[in-house]
Amino acid sequence: MAKRALVCGAGGFIGSHLAKRLVDEGYWVRGVDIKHPEWSASPADEFLIGDLRDPSAAVAALAGGFDEVYQLAADMGGMGFIHSAETQIMHNSMLVNVNMVEAAAEAAVDKYFLASSVCVYRDMDLGEAELTEDDAYPALPDNEYGWEKLYAERAVASYAREGRFQARIARFQNCYGPEGTWTGGREKAPAALCRKVAESTDGTIDVWGDGSAVRSFIYVTDLVEGIRRLVDSEMTEPTNIGTREYVSVKQLVALVADAAGKEISPRWVPGPVGVQNRNFSNNRIESLGFEPQSDLADGLSRTYPWIEQQVECN
Numbered sequence: 001m002a003k004r005a006l007v008c009g010a011g012g013f014i015g016s017h018l019a020k021r022l023v024d025e026g027y028w029v030r031g032v033d034i035k036h037p038e039w040s041a042s043p044a045d046e047f048l049i050g051d052l053r054d055p056s057a058a059v060a061a062l063a064g065g066f067d068e069v070y071q072l073a074a075d076m077g078g079m080g081f082i083h084s085a086e087t088q089i090m091h092n093s094m095l096v097n098v099n100m101v102e103a104a105a106e107a108a109v110d111k112y113f114l115a116s117s118v119c120v121y122r123d124m125d126l127g128e129a130e131l132t133e134d135d136a137y138p139a140l141p142d143n144e145y146g147w148e149k150l151y152a153e154r155a156v157a158s159y160a161r162e163g164r165f166q167a168r169i170a171r172f173q174n175c176y177g178p179e180g181t182w183t184g185g186r187e188k189a190p191a192a193l194c195r196k197v198a199e200s201t202d203g204t205i206d207v208w209g210d211g212s213a214v215r216s217f218i219y220v221t222d223l224v225e226g227i228r229r230l231v232d233s234e235m236t237e238p239t240n241i242g243t244r245e246y247v248s249v250k251q252l253v254a255l256v257a258d259a260a261g262k263e264i265s266p267r268w269v270p271g272p273v274g275v276q277n278r279n280f281s282n283n284r285i286e287s288l289g290f291e292p293q294s295d296l297a298d299g300l301s302r303t304y305p306w307i308e309q310q311v312e313c314n
């Protein structure tokens with residue numbers, strides 16, 4: 001009998017890549033989301049439209065029973081969205097998480113995976129030693145999105161302590177790749193820069209901040225590999241999933257320009273940049289045999305052409 005997996009947020013970027021991976025592994029997969037995937041049909045065996053802010057939709061999504069639940073549904077976006085939609089994030093994502101943990105516990109699922117974020121961590125100084133998962137406390141996330149994720153982590157952990165299911169909690173670094181949001185205000189930095197470079201006719205683009213903020217980015221299929229390794233492991237503690245390749249925004253712009261084969265001069269303009277610096281330990285996920293396959297240049301060489309094609313078609 002094939003294992004049954006429910007992917008919440010299967011109409012979104014990472015959820016649709018994860019659903020494909022699970023189907024390829026031989027799982028029977030139900031996807032649930034408030035919308036269908038935007039770029040291609042869902043690879044899931046069954047796809048339900050449901051608003052998981054409604055407790056009855058969470059219960060309906062779990063009908064038939066599941067071995068594993070992957071909870072990726074969230075009202076989310078890049079820094080522009082995170083800083084302009086605080087109440088929306090606190091209300092919508094919190095309701096989705098509250099409803100899903102309760103419904104999954106009642107449905108006696110075996111494993112419950114939560115997609116959390118490195119936004120749970122505080123800002124860091126340049127050159128500061130890497131933060132481990134335990135350094136999320138004392139907590140000081142930079143934004144409400146991070147606080148909501150911490151709450152969701154704690155909700156999952158509390159149900160697991162009661163023996164209602166086994167918890168698997170991943171803190172994702174910034175993820176990018178084809179079929180991610182690239183326009184409309186929710187896009188994240190790599191996608192936004194790819195779009196701006198594709199649209200630029202005079203070799204200039206506007207970029208928020210001064211280019212000095214430091215980030216790390218993980219290619220979507222690498223992230224999905226990390227999720228699967230974590231869920232298959234015995235690791236019940238929150239686990240960072242990312243790469244050890246850190247770049248400044250200035251370097252990111254240069255890498256996107258290289259992927260495009262264009263000369264680009266950024267104009268640094270005021271905007272919501274988020275934290276200044278990032279540096280996270282990946283020891284825990286690497287101890288499970290995880291090793292990212294794509295560096296940023298590789299990943300962008302596959303992401304840029306997809307976004308360029310979207311720009312040309314719109």
Ligand code: NAD
Binds near residue numbers: 035171172175
């Ligand atoms: P996404 O926006 O593409 O996917 C999220 C999906 O959740 C969307 O399809 C959306 O329609 C769905 N959703 C929102 N509200 C819903 C509701 N009420 N009912 C049902 N579905 C609902 O985002 P993504 O990049 O694929 O992110 C997936 C998860 O990973 C999210 O939990 C996000 O917070 C987390 N994460 C993502 C990143 C990243 O860089 N993309 C980084 C850290 C954490």
